[in-house]
Amino acid sequence: MKLGFTAKEERLRAEAAAWLHAQLSGPFRDLRGLAKYSGELARRREWERALGAAGWSCIGWPEGYGGRGASLAEQVIFAEEYARAGAPGRLGYMGVELAGPTILACGTEAQKRRFLPPIARGEELWCQGYSEPNAGSDLASVRTRAVLRGPGSGKEWVVNGQKTWTSFAQFADWAFVLCRTEEGSRGHQGLSYLLIPMHQAGVTVRPIRQMTGGAEFNDTFFADARTAADNVVGAPGDGWKVAMATLSFERGVSTLAQQMSFANELRAILSAAEANGLIRDPEIRQRLAHAHIGLRLMRYSALRMLASAEAGRLSNEAYTYKIFWASWRKKLGVLALDVLGPRGEIAADAPYEWDLLPRLFLSSRADTIYGGTNQIQRNIIAERALGLPRESRPG
Amino acid sequence: MKLGFTAKEERLRAEAAAWLHAQLSGPFRDLRGLAKYSGELARRREWERALGAAGWSCIGWPEGYGGRGASLAEQVIFAEEYARAGAPGRLGYMGVELAGPTILACGTEAQKRRFLPPIARGEELWCQGYSEPNAGSDLASVRTRAVLRGPGSGKEWVVNGQKTWTSFAQFADWAFVLCRTEEGSRGHQGLSYLLIPMHQAGVTVRPIRQMTGGAEFNDTFFADARTAADNVVGAPGDGWKVAMATLSFERGVSTLAQQMSFANELRAILSAAEANGLIRDPEIRQRLAHAHIGLRLMRYSALRMLASAEAGRLSNEAYTYKIFWASWRKKLGVLALDVLGPRGEIAADAPYEWDLLPRLFLSSRADTIYGGTNQIQRNIIAERALGLPRESRPG
Amino acid sequence: MQFVHTDEQQLIRTSARDLLRSRAGPAQRRELLRQAPGYDLQLWRTFGELGWTGLAIPQAYGGAGLGWVELCLLAEEQGRALVASPFFATCALAAPLIAAGAAEEQRRALLPRIASGALRIACALSGSDGRPPPEGNAVVLAGRDTQLTLSGVSDFVIHGDSADLLLVLAHAPESPAELSVAVIPAAAPGVTIRPHTMLDLTRPMSRIELDAVRITRRDVLGEPGASGNAVQEALDLARVALASEALGGAEQVLEMTTAYVKERVQFGRPVGSFQAIKHRLADMMTAVEAAKSAAWYAACVADERPEELAEAAAIAKSYCCDAFFDCAASAIQLHGGIGFTWEHDAHLYFKRARATATLLGSPAWQRERLVRRFAAGESATPVF
């Protein structure tokens, strides 16, 4: 057990810090501290390209596909420096953290060559099509259908259905979509993991307005949308297995980046408490300490996950991480509003625009819902990690 | 909606207050403030007899059976005055609040004449035999068997089995016991509600030492224990229905008496906080306020339950009352120890004797278990009060 | 002693529920929230015609002469239906303030017009930080007799942008404890009203700036400088009404969520058959039942036992608001993604829950107040 880094790793740290500092005090000064994924679209696309051009976008990927073949420790270091520098939230998230790793793990060589480099260069952005109106917690009940049509080598998938909660869909170039490709199949069977171009007539994106007032999610409608027959990851019918692989990629280095925005939020709460004197209130102090502890523990847990991942195992802390951070952030949201006091309930702007902390209060309500509700998380922990008997299901 | 009392009711209050004051500053001065059921056995028996002799033991029962035919409002008034006077916890509890009302509601005229007056006079004490080692939350799985044996009119029940958590068993004269009387029956079917004399060779009582160090509960073993054929309440086989009636009597006027001991505990915590200065700690203050609020709400809810009961209905607050007070008291126990600080963890006496507040901390751990665990309570609330679908059961 | 609503009181509840169901449903609400004043003026007129605006005003002043128990039933039903309405500000805050603090002549001038529904009154009681009045009061009443002026700022003024009159809490220069309440037309010269966009869309608030607004002695309720007690009494009555609103909101989200989980199917069964969901709803119901006890008892106390009002109001305000918030938060969680959308009602209840908790002293503030009372021996800790 060792917390320190090697000399080689420390050199990478210095290189990353220098580059980030130069960019974020120079050409991308305006993006510094923009943790959220929304806003400043054009500039953020430029930022993704700059990261790509300098080889920082996907450092863990093999060099042949646009990465640096960096070790996990090096990835941690880069995430730390990225956070320390106040670099912005990544528009490329879905491609870099989900689509890319899935293709890397389950895709064909041709798919890797076609899709990975544009992600690594920051040129193609992705979104995820899993949830449907009637397939929320019960993801296996997707109804979006895809059938192979057309003659011989000209065959393509024709997709019909509706996906929901598709974040990034409004500007994504590609979507990875879970579709039912076997007529009459049910549950986990008969699903396929398709890669679908978003810029086509058969795809319509409609923003979903949320309780925050913003619209970061979308309904995405596929009406005879098309994609080439080759654009299926894994074998047709193996989509569930491939999709589950993606879900497990959600845990890992990217959690460190996520913690960066949490730290910003906590820092803002602390500043507000210092400004209005509530920092002297013993009960607020206890809650600030709880928040601080939670944040640290997330970091320590992320380091454990990485060490386990390096050893090729999915360890227990990986099962519990989602519910831990989601519950933590929800409490943080209430603390934020309690620290702000009544004035925190006045909007920054009409019609319904909110500053960082009230937005945290509102947006954190979704944390325990999306990506598997707390209820689903607890089922998974109990059944998979603790080996308790599965829920009995009616026939 | 009206909180005030009638002139007649206020007269009863004055009468009760005068009698209680005279007794508890006179002959029973030593019992004042003894909320728990343990200790001072002989004196408590005398107190039960004194209550009986003065007609205060079971004022809600009909006059013919030793009561006063008092209205619910009058019972509330008596409970209030009983509490205000610091009168001791009642050794007669199981007979007065459970066995008696059950016999009154479901018993034969002969049973009423035989059993009620001695309860009302404080002469016969009772205990309850429901739970068994393998029938805890799942009460319907009792295995204690009873069979009718013997010739013609000399028939009697012969009982074999083990009951557990039988409080009061060590000094009770009678037990009301749920037995399986139909060979091969399962679940709610085939159970009978028997009244069994405790003073006989076939009954053995073994105290169960608890984590408090005390032994207020018992294992009670029946080995060819006997009781007369007539000592069954309701028809043989109807025991479940009769037992459920008893459970519903657990809610009502007696809750007000229970709240008396809770109030004593809270008062002791407040005194401790005032003595050691923690009363100035804002976080302790919040928790004291929460405790105070909870106690008041229990009282208001008890008043609502009584009003509903008067109207012959079991209202929603009755479903939620148990989980409310049990969860409340468990928190109170932690608050108690937090207020006492480290010295609260030093026993009053060897081998393992505890003062009121540490005892509260320990004993409150059982509150969310006995009388239906919190989990069972939530099932009942969800299924019976909210009408949610029943848990699916494997075949 | 009968701690249960009478048949007459039940009837008030039923008719309120029926009216609000037909006139203040989700569709109407969505429409109204889009524009000023943020509530249905027609519905408000109907409140007047039905006598709701005068329900708790004595008959001598043109009201129905009923009590706070009845008024709180209306508040509870409005909370349940999430009605945006001047009812709270005018009938549950301004009216008791006038009743408690005004001279007979002023009562005769104002109360009948409230009772008839002719007046909407906003109360400018809070300072810029929104603490419970009179803490942070920043309006000064200066001058003497006919030469009085009001200057300063009040914020968090409910329906300040659509009221006919304002009740303004002010203190004497350099004497924060000498509190007066002045009645001024909302359109008086020197008054600037700046509406906010609030978290809670159903209770619009404004900031009000008073720039040497000229008034006379007759515009001050009762004795100048002596309104402290009247304000406290009115605030506690208003807190009981807010607690009742919160109770109604909690009841509604519980029912709404219960209905949803019975219908919503996942994994081939209604989600309401999963024990985790059932238990969460059971916890909601436990909180709702305790909130009923708290709010109903406080309303009774308001009518029967003034000496218990401060305590009962603090208990009801803190418990009911916490219960509403927890239930509304659970409602979002149990609705899943749909509960997080703008189009679903869940967030409107959630935001109202938060805002109601904040108003006139947060739950924590009420609890601190309670401890001050019993640590000072004003109420024996105990129960009985």
Next chain:
Amino acid sequence: MQFVHTDEQQLIRTSARDLLRSRAGPAQRRELLRQAPGYDLQLWRTFGELGWTGLAIPQAYGGAGLGWVELCLLAEEQGRALVASPFFATCALAAPLIAAGAAEEQRRALLPRIASGALRIACALSGSDGRPPPEGNAVVLAGRDTQLTLSGVSDFVIHGDSADLLLVLAHAPESPAELSVAVIPAAAPGVTIRPHTMLDLTRPMSRIELDAVRITRRDVLGEPGASGNAVQEALDLARVALASEALGGAEQVLEMTTAYVKERVQFGRPVGSFQAIKHRLADMMTAVEAAKSAAWYAACVADERPEELAEAAAIAKSYCCDAFFDCAASAIQLHGGIGFTWEHDAHLYFKRARATATLLGSPAWQRERLVRRFAAGESATPVF
């Protein structure tokens, strides 16, 4: 960077678990708790033979020269097995206090005897109210050079009734900040030791009265009056060990409860198949995993980053103790009635959890300490 135990460290864990399973099982524990000293002296000797007592003591002083990471593995396994043992007081509190505060000569005199298992040392650091030392210290070190005396009272002295030596924290007359630590034989004249019966049956404590106990300059560790920093450092190391113990306890109650609910049948199925039970266990596991992160990280910091120790110790002590308490409470609840009986282990863990939380500063005290650090800017709030 490798935040995971090495194979060598895993081996220490495995052998500790094996030994404790065979030598410190529930039956042995029951037997030992009945009489003084409340622990197994044979087992303690084995600790010495195996080199556990000297695991974290430098080789120069006869130890194994390993680090706090290794010592905490032993603490974790002892917490898991609920071992009553002088290990904590002697090896995790007294030894680092001597290492940090003693002169070289004193280290040479004491550490090798600790390493060999020859000495049991109790630390009399707390005052009568049990606050974290040096708060409430009530022992005075008076006089000069050869004419020194120790007078006063110390309480909550772990294993005070069975130690060979006492480390006594004392302050100079009328100068509470001038702290010294004296080493005296437990049998020294003027020392009275009064054992308590404690809530936690596995960690006996005593009150120690010192009536003008005569000592010399050589009995004082390091420079008289200058031990404040050494005490703080030793306390933080001890807190990390306590956090590790708490972690072990939490892991054990989770496993014990998981096994029980798989077996216990009610309503015709294992209770562990009910979602409410499963979810509670999931919450326990979530807390246990976070506690692992906290305790393991703090142990690493103790070895590698002294500048982070105060913070990591406060985090680990508060989080792990809370997690242990919550898990032990859940264990009682999920065992039902049987979990409340004296004969079942659940209450022993529960009481140990409470007592461990209290020891050397409660979780709330640790949190307040954390806030003081980051509100003062000592650690940036933030994470990275």
